[in-house]
Amino acid sequence: MKRLILSFYFALLSSFSFTAHSQQRTYCNPMDISYRYNFEQLNEKISYRSGADPVIINHKKEYYLFVTIQGGWWHSKDLVNWTFIVPDKWPMEDMCAPAALSVRDTLYLFQSTFEQRPIFISTEPQKGKLKFYNRWLPRLPKDIGPWDPALFHDDDTDKWYMYWGSSNVYPIFGAELDKSRNLTYAGDNPAQAYKAMFWLDPYKHGWERFGPNHSDPFKPFTEGAWMTKHNGKYYLQYGAPGTEYNVYGNGTYVGKDPLGPFEYAPYNPVAYKPGGFATGCGHGNTFQDNFGNYWNTGTTWIGYNWGMERRIVMNPAGFDKDDQLFANTRFGDFPHYLPTKEWKNRDELFTGWMLLSYRKSVTASSTIAAAPTDTLSADRVTDENPRTFWVARQNKPGETLTIDLGADRDIKAVQVDYIDYKQTIFDSDSTVYTQFKILTSTDNKKWKVVADLGKEPKRDRACAYVELEQPTRARYVRYEHIYVAGPTLAINAFRVFGNGLGKAPATPATLTAKRQKDQRNADISWSKVPGAVGYNIRWGIAPDKLYQTYQFWHDDPSVGLNNKFELRALNVDVPYYFAIEAFDENGVSALSKVVDDGSGLGKKQ
The missing domain is CATH 2.60.40.10 (Immunoglobulins)
Structure with missing residues (x-):
C-alpha cells in the first residue's frame, strides 16, 4: 500500500513538473484573445471579428480587458491566458470604447455616450457581476460627449475626474466628478462642468498628420483619453491621427494638476509602430502589472472587411530617469517574454526569436478559384501584410499550408492569423472556435506534431500564438486545419519564429x-x-x-x-x-x- 501511495505521489510530482515546464512563457502581438464577431455592419451583411480601444485594468492583482462592442470583457491572471466573461446585466446597449478603473476593492465601468448613461461598479468582475453606481450622468451639450471616456481617481487627493473626446473638430475634454453626488459632474451646471484640455496641432506635430505615413491633408482625429500620475505629474494621453492607417499612435501632455494647464511633451508620440505586421498602436491605456512594470495598450489595423476591422496590441512601457513616458514597440509583433519581476532594461523582454517565414515559399493543399486581381494565394501568408491572405477551396479538416524555410532552423513559436473572408457569422456562440495542428519536418516526408489545438479547450483564436514546449530543428513547418466556424477558411499570416544557425548580420556602415x-x-x-x-x-x-x-x-x-x-x-x-x-x-x-x-x-x- 505504501509503495502504491509513493508511486502516486511521484506521478503527481511529475505531472506538476510537466505543467510548469509546458506553461507559456511568451506572448506575441496582436493579442491572442477570443475576438468577438461584430454586429456593427449587420445591415450591410459584413461579418468580421474585431477588437479596438482596449483598456486593461489591474484589479486585485488580476487583469481585466475591456474592448469596444464585445458583449463582455476578459479576465486573466497572467496577461496571456484570457477568459471571456459575460456580465449578468448589461447597459442600455453594448459598450463602445469603455472607461474602466479600479479603486480599492471596486471596479468602475462607463460607456461612450452622447446620452444619459450610468456608471457601473463591480466587486466581482470575474463573475460578471455589475451594479448601478449612479443612474446616469447629466446630459452634456450636443456633440460634446462624453465619447471615448476615461475615469481617473487621484489617490493623493481622493478626487475623481473624467476625460473624453473623439473628433477632428473638438478637443480632449476634462471634468471633475463630485464624489458626494455619486460621481456626477462637479458644480450645479453640467454645461459648464467641463473644459478643453488641448487640441491637435498637426502644423507643429508631424505625427498628428492623417493618412499613411502622415501623407493625407485630411484633418486628423484625436480620441482615446487616458490619465496616468507619476512622480507628482499628470500624463494626459490621447490617440491620433486616425485608426485606419499604420501611423496610429499615442501621445501625451503633461501637467501639475489633473485639469491642467498641460504642456505638449516634445518626445511625442509615446507609442508608435508604423512598420511590420501589426501596424498602429493608438487608443489604448497605460497600466502596471503585479511587478510594477508599465504597459501601454493600443489598436492595430486590419481594415479588409471594413475600415474599423482591428485587433489589440500590448507593449512594454515606462518612465525614464527624466520622467519621460515611452512604450517599446521595437520588434513589437515578435515574441516577447512575460515578465516574472520588474525589468530594468526596456529591451530585456524581447526573446530574440526572429521571423523565419518572411517571403518563404508556401504550398497549399487547395486554393479557392478567384479573379486574377484577388489576393488569395498561399504565398500571401508570408508577406507580412494583414490585408492579403490565402483561402482554401473548402473549410474542412485536413487542409494544409506548408512553409519551406530553405534550411534547418530552430523553431520556437508560430502565429496563425485568420481573416474573415465572405463570412456569415454575426454572433460568437459555442460553434465559434479554432483548432489546428502544427507539424515540422526536416525532409518534407516524415512529420512530427509539435502542437495540437484539437486537444485543448475550445476557444476562438483569430490571432493564435503557440509557443512550442521544446525548440524544434526543422526546415518545413505545416499548418493542418481542424476547425474554424463559418463557410470559409482564410489565413492572412502563418508566422514562424525562432533562430537560424548562423551569425547575426553586420551593422549598416552608413x-x-x-x-x-x-x-x-x-x-x-x-x-x-x-x-x-x-x-x-x-x-x-x-x-x-x-x-x-x-x-x-x-x-x-x-x-x-x-x-x-x-x-x-x-x-x-x-x-x-x-x-x-x-x-x-x-x-x-x-x-x-x-x-x-x-x-x-x-x-x-
Whole structure:
C-alpha cells in the first residue's frame, strides 16, 4: 500500500513538473484573445471579428480587458491566458470604447455616450457581476460627449475626474466628478462642468498628420483619453491621427494638476509602430502589472472587411530617469517574454526569436478559384501584410499550408492569423472556435506534431500564438486545419519564429539623417547589408533616448533600391538623433553610431 501511495505521489510530482515546464512563457502581438464577431455592419451583411480601444485594468492583482462592442470583457491572471466573461446585466446597449478603473476593492465601468448613461461598479468582475453606481450622468451639450471616456481617481487627493473626446473638430475634454453626488459632474451646471484640455496641432506635430505615413491633408482625429500620475505629474494621453492607417499612435501632455494647464511633451508620440505586421498602436491605456512594470495598450489595423476591422496590441512601457513616458514597440509583433519581476532594461523582454517565414515559399493543399486581381494565394501568408491572405477551396479538416524555410532552423513559436473572408457569422456562440495542428519536418516526408489545438479547450483564436514546449530543428513547418466556424477558411499570416544557425548580420556602415525645411520631416538613408531581412530605424530626442522604431523589410517598396525614406513624424523645434540596426533570421546587429538630424537645433538648446 505504501509503495502504491509513493508511486502516486511521484506521478503527481511529475505531472506538476510537466505543467510548469509546458506553461507559456511568451506572448506575441496582436493579442491572442477570443475576438468577438461584430454586429456593427449587420445591415450591410459584413461579418468580421474585431477588437479596438482596449483598456486593461489591474484589479486585485488580476487583469481585466475591456474592448469596444464585445458583449463582455476578459479576465486573466497572467496577461496571456484570457477568459471571456459575460456580465449578468448589461447597459442600455453594448459598450463602445469603455472607461474602466479600479479603486480599492471596486471596479468602475462607463460607456461612450452622447446620452444619459450610468456608471457601473463591480466587486466581482470575474463573475460578471455589475451594479448601478449612479443612474446616469447629466446630459452634456450636443456633440460634446462624453465619447471615448476615461475615469481617473487621484489617490493623493481622493478626487475623481473624467476625460473624453473623439473628433477632428473638438478637443480632449476634462471634468471633475463630485464624489458626494455619486460621481456626477462637479458644480450645479453640467454645461459648464467641463473644459478643453488641448487640441491637435498637426502644423507643429508631424505625427498628428492623417493618412499613411502622415501623407493625407485630411484633418486628423484625436480620441482615446487616458490619465496616468507619476512622480507628482499628470500624463494626459490621447490617440491620433486616425485608426485606419499604420501611423496610429499615442501621445501625451503633461501637467501639475489633473485639469491642467498641460504642456505638449516634445518626445511625442509615446507609442508608435508604423512598420511590420501589426501596424498602429493608438487608443489604448497605460497600466502596471503585479511587478510594477508599465504597459501601454493600443489598436492595430486590419481594415479588409471594413475600415474599423482591428485587433489589440500590448507593449512594454515606462518612465525614464527624466520622467519621460515611452512604450517599446521595437520588434513589437515578435515574441516577447512575460515578465516574472520588474525589468530594468526596456529591451530585456524581447526573446530574440526572429521571423523565419518572411517571403518563404508556401504550398497549399487547395486554393479557392478567384479573379486574377484577388489576393488569395498561399504565398500571401508570408508577406507580412494583414490585408492579403490565402483561402482554401473548402473549410474542412485536413487542409494544409506548408512553409519551406530553405534550411534547418530552430523553431520556437508560430502565429496563425485568420481573416474573415465572405463570412456569415454575426454572433460568437459555442460553434465559434479554432483548432489546428502544427507539424515540422526536416525532409518534407516524415512529420512530427509539435502542437495540437484539437486537444485543448475550445476557444476562438483569430490571432493564435503557440509557443512550442521544446525548440524544434526543422526546415518545413505545416499548418493542418481542424476547425474554424463559418463557410470559409482564410489565413492572412502563418508566422514562424525562432533562430537560424548562423551569425547575426553586420551593422549598416552608413546612416544619414537630414532635417527638411519643413521640420516635421527628415530624409533618412542607409547602406544595405547583404542578407539582411530588414532594418530598424531608431530615433529620439537625445542620443540615449532612442525610443521610437520604424521597421522596414529589405524589399520594402517605400524605401526603394537606395534605402531612402522620408520620416514625417517629427515635432517642430525639437532636435532628433538617429541610429540603425539590421536583422535577419539569426539575430540583430549591433546598433550603429548615433547621428543627429543636421538641423543644429540641438546646439541651440
